[in-house]
Amino acid sequence: MTLTLLYAAVFIAALVAVEAIMRGYFRTSERHRAVNHRLSLLDVSDDHGKTYRDMLKERGADGSWRQIPWMQRLQQFYAQSGIQFDARRFALFAIIGGLLTWLAVQFLAPSNLVRIPAFLLICLLVPALVVWRARATRMRKFELKLPEALDVANRSLAAGHPLPAAIALVAREMPDPIGTEFGLLSDELTYGVALDDALINLSNRVGVEDLNLLAISLSVQAGTGGNLVEILQNLSKTLRDRTMLKAKVKAISSEGRITAIFMSIYPFLLYAMIKTLSPTYFDPVWASGYGTIVVSVLLAVMAVGNVILYKMINFEY
Incomplete structure (x- = not known):
């Protein structure tokens, strides 16, 4: 009985020690981790212009949106997924996925007349499904965090800061995808892009319908004037109500x-x-x-x- 208790005490002590070490490690890494991807890039390089161009390039959003219509749509769809293109990782996944797909098709299909079309169809559909899933997940995260981002910007405006400073605050304080996208918006405003054009670019990069409400609100306020703090408060409440309605419909x-x-x-x-x-x-x-x-x-x-x-x-x- 004494030996069993000794073993139990040693086990509990080892478990507590491992948990303490792991907790300390993750807390340290969390403190040193940037809030979002843009800030992690700025930690490496202080050149905001280069960081801005690199982020657009890795998202596939550095080209003009006004190209061949179907190429424009594909490029926009990929940019909205937030996937960062890596040639080596893409090649590795393509080779392994192709081999596994061919083995599965060989097992399920009886002849090459069926195997080859099925293999080509799967190889085309799987990447499209991966990008579509990543895009849907990112857009859902953006929608959930957008009212909170508007509240952060609203508090900054209430403190007397201008709109670009409020947008920059959202970029610093909010996690991805809000932080990175508003950081790109802040960079565009810094480099002289008009507010309307910058908001259109933001909407194209993200694809969330709620951003159209934000763009219209800011454009109308910039043209006609008004209390921007009150406008953002009402917009934040509207977006929260829309989110609750979506959740109810999804549950039903x-x-x-x-x-x-x-x-x-x-x-x-x-x-x-x-x-x-x-x-x-x-x-x-x-x-x-x-x-x-x-x-x-x-x-x-x-x-x-x-x-x-x-x-x-x-x-x-």
């Missing part, structure tokens, strides 16, 4: 969304399960010569059904 429609997701992936999961348990089960379908046609028709019907299904659970508000 959660059951339908989960059902739609399950119905979308269930046929593929069922096919993979049957193929694993009985590899020769679908051989008669492919041997008949009509397997490719049947699968193509079924995929087309599923695509139409999924479009209708997601239209039923996505609400405009």
Whole structure:
């Protein structure tokens, strides 16, 4: 009994010691970590102009937005995702992902006539889905933090600071993605870009609809005058109410969304399960010569059904 208690005491002491060391390490690293990505770059270099150009370049937003329409849309879509392009990491992920995809397609598809189109389709869809997911996540974070950023700017304006100083304060105090985007906005205003144009660039880089309300409010106030503090207070309250409404709608429609997701992936999961348990089960379908046609028709019907299904659970508000 005494030996068991001794072992227990040693274990607890070791656990507490490890926790104390790890807590101290993470607290130290957190103190030395910049609030957002822009400030971490400025810690390395004091050249604001170079930092501004580098950030636009790594986001793919350094070119003109007025190019070929579909190239413009792709570039804008990628810039709104906030993904920082790294050639070596991209090549590594492409090679590993391509190999894993080809192995999975070889296992599930019976012939090269199906494998090659499926492989190419997956290789095109997966990067698009990754960028789309990153974009949606970043936009959601921006929407949640935007009212708080307006409150920070509002307190700065109430203290007597000009609007550029209030925007710079938001860039220093707020985490990503708010901090970095308002930092780029502050840099553009510093380099002589008009407020309206800078707000349009911000909206293009982020893609959040609530920024249109901010741009309109600031543009109207700059042209007609008025109490900017009161305007930002009302705008912050409006954005919070919109966020609460979105959360309520999302909660009410959660059951339908989960059902739609399950119905979308269930046929593929069922096919993979049957193929694993009985590899020769679908051989008669492919041997008949009509397997490719049947699968193509079924995929087309599923695509139409999924479009209708997601239209039923996505609400405009």
